[in-house]
Amino acid sequence: MHKIFSNGAIFVTSEADMVALGQRIAATLQGGEVLGLVGDLGAGKTHLVQGILEGLGAGEPAASPTFSLVHEHTDGRLPVAHFDFYRMKSADEALGMGWDEYLGSDSILLVEWADRFDGALMPQDTRWLVLRHVDATTRSVALAGC
Ligand SMILES: Nc1ncnc2c1ncn2[C@@H]1O[C@H](COP(=O)(O)OP(=O)(O)O)[C@@H](O)[C@H]1O
């Protein structure tokens, strides 16, 4: 169950709840949406991604793509490309790996650390998900443009 803050952010009190929120978000996706996940290390971005993938029936759990810049999942209801900008040195590195082609595709793009490079890579219609630590087991998730 998700409580809601007065500022509209959702209060998520366990890892399982974060995955469940991802599943709810997945149900709203129709193809081609770009989701930008923002928040510090350990804020829960990868757990939320895992829930979205589960909700889409995308099979295997999302491995953190920290060591490869993109993981593609094609076995679910919609194709997904999961990015992590954390290890990219520059926006050019993303452009060099075909970012524009991903943007123009029907894939759902799930982007951890989407605010890197001042968010310059992210399109105008990005759905932003801003995650914050509240305490050891609680995170808040604010949705914008969703
Ligand atoms: N409510 C919660 N939601 C998500 N993760 C939580 C929560 N409470 C504690 N955690 C812990 O926080 C960490 C989140 O990790 P992860 O999802 O990889 O974050 P990120 O991708 O933002 O770095 C994990 O160690 C997880 O066990």
Ligand SMILES: [Mg+2]
């Ligand atoms: Mg992560």
